[in-house]
Amino acid sequence: MDGSFDHGFFSGASCAFGVFDGVHWGHRFLLERARETARESGGRSVALTFDIDPDEVFHPRRLKKLMTNDDRLAMLASAGVDAVCVLPFTREFAASSPERFLLQTFDGTPPAFLHVGSDFKFGARAEGTVRDLDAWGAAGGAQVRAHHLKSADGAPITATRIRLLLAEGAIEEANRLLGRAYFVTGTVEPGRGEGADMGFKTANLEVPEQLRALADGVYAAWAEVDGARYKAAVNMGVAATFADRATATCEVHLLDFDGDLYGRSIKVEFLHWLRPMRRFDDVDELIATVKGNIAWVRANL
Numbered sequence: 162m163d164g165s166f167d168h169g170f171f172s173g174a175s176c177a178f179g180v181f182d183g184v185h186w187g188h189r190f191l192l193e194r195a196r197e198t199a200r201e202s203g204g205r206s207v208a209l210t211f212d213i214d215p216d217e218v219f220h221p222r223r224l225k226k227l228m229t230n231d232d233r234l235a236m237l238a239s240a241g242v243d244a245v246c247v248l249p250f251t252r253e254f255a256a257s258s259p260e261r262f263l264l265q266t267f268d269g270t271p272p273a274f275l276h277v278g279s280d281f282k283f284g285a286r287a288e289g290t291v292r293d294l295d296a297w298g299a300a301g302g303a304q305v306r307a308h309h310l311k312s313a314d315g316a317p318i319t320a321t322r323i324r325l326l327l328a329e330g331a332i333e334e335a336n337r338l339l340g341r342a343y344f345v346t347g348t349v350e351p352g353r354g355e356g357a358d359m360g361f362k363t364a365n366l367e368v369p370e371q372l373r374a375l376a377d378g379v380y381a382a383w384a385e386v387d388g389a390r391y392k393a394a395v396n397m398g399v400a401a402t403f404a405d406r407a408t409a410t411c412e413v414h415l416l417d418f419d420g421d422l423y424g425r426s427i428k429v430e431f432l433h434w435l436r437p438m439r440r441f442d443d444v445d446e447l448i449a450t451v452k453g454n455i456a457w458v459r460a461n462l
Contacts, residue, residue: 168268170246173204175274177242178281180320181210183227184236186340187310187318191276192240194308198274205243207272210234211250217371218252225324225374227339232346259289263297271303279307280317312338330376330434342383342430345372345411349422361451363396363412364422366429373398381433381458384415386425391415392462394454395429398438414451416459432462 177195181188192208199206210233216224228236237245248254248266257265262284275298283289291307298305310318318338326335327343336342347366364384377398384393396412413429415422435454441447 168270170244171207171267171270171272173202174207174272175199175202175204175276176207176209176246176272177276178209179278180214181208181233181237182214182320183323183339184233184240185227185318185320185323185338186312187278187338189240189340190310191278191308192237192242194276194306195274196241198276198304198306199243202273204273206241208237208240208242208245209266210237210245210247212247213250215250215255218250218255221371224371225328226372227320227323227327227343227374229346229372256285259284259293260297262289263294269301271298271301273303275303275305277305277307279309281307324374327374328376330378330437332375332380332431332434336432342432343375344428344430345375346426346428347411349425349427351423361414361455363414364427366411366413366427368397368411375431377438379435379438379454380431381435381454381462382413383430383432383462384413385428385430386415386418386422391418392458393429394435394451394458395431396438397431414455416455 175195175198177188177191179188179191192206195208196206198204213230214224214226234245234247254262254265275294277291277294279291281291281294283294291305294305294307297303312318316322323335323338326332326338332343345366345368347368349364350367351365375397380395380397382393382395384391384395393416394414399410411429413427435457436450441450
């Protein structure tokens with residue numbers, strides 16, 4: 162959305178509004194409610210979001226995003242809504258009062274329906290609440306619908322909850338709340354070379370710190386290269402045995418892949434936690450353990 166944007170676009174629309182980091186089950190419920198009211202009213206369904214996660218501005222050092230902004234927007238675009246509308250998030254915009262925030266966003270043309278999570282906050286210091294949205298909607302003709310986004314156990318489904326699960330290595334529970342496999346993407350870079358020397362080559366991805374939500378450890382995963390999928394055993398984090406010359410990274414051993422991966426893009430979908438990272442004093446023990454991890458992946462994925 163820029164200066165040329167026609168806010169009349171929102172007339173009659175059904176919007177789901179949020180950051181949508183992870184595009185998890187709760188988010189998809191919200192998007193489906195927008196699609197539902199759009200079908201009923203004959204308007205368009207819209208995912209309304211920001212170009213970045215607001216915490217990239219306010220808490221960049223502690224933020225652990227569930228996906229890149231590009232992946233987030235692409236996943237929203239494939240979620241079945243008619244359009245994705247992206248708001249530039251700046252410090253100036255963030256400093257707006259709740260009233261000013263809504264004016265800048267909709268410029269006097271509120272949508273027919275606005276779907277948000279029940280804990281939705283907006284404006285400077287997050288002072289705007291669902292109650293404020295209700296009052297604004299009542300005055301402007303928008304039906305504001307706040308939804309409790311909860312899992313089967315009654316606990317809220319939030320990006321924060323999923324981040325905490327990932328930080329514990331609880332990948333299966335995190336995936337359940339995501340409604341899909343947690344993944345990272347990256348371009349293969351030259352690594353240290355020890356894997357090839359020991360008989361199991363790895364594709365090495367440098368994962369930015371802000372995207373390292375997953376705990377260090379060894380995982381069973383699927384790796385996708387140019388549309389082809391391979392079973393994979395993955396080291397996430399610093400390889401303890403080589404910590405003196407290693408950097409925090411993602412090392413992916415693709416089963417039954419033969420070829421050069423340098424410079425190619427890989428998507429890695431994590432499914433099962435296998436073991437913590439540990440230091441091996443004996444190379445033979447390291448090789449036996451890694452081969453055991455690979456055998457588990459081959460037999461169980």
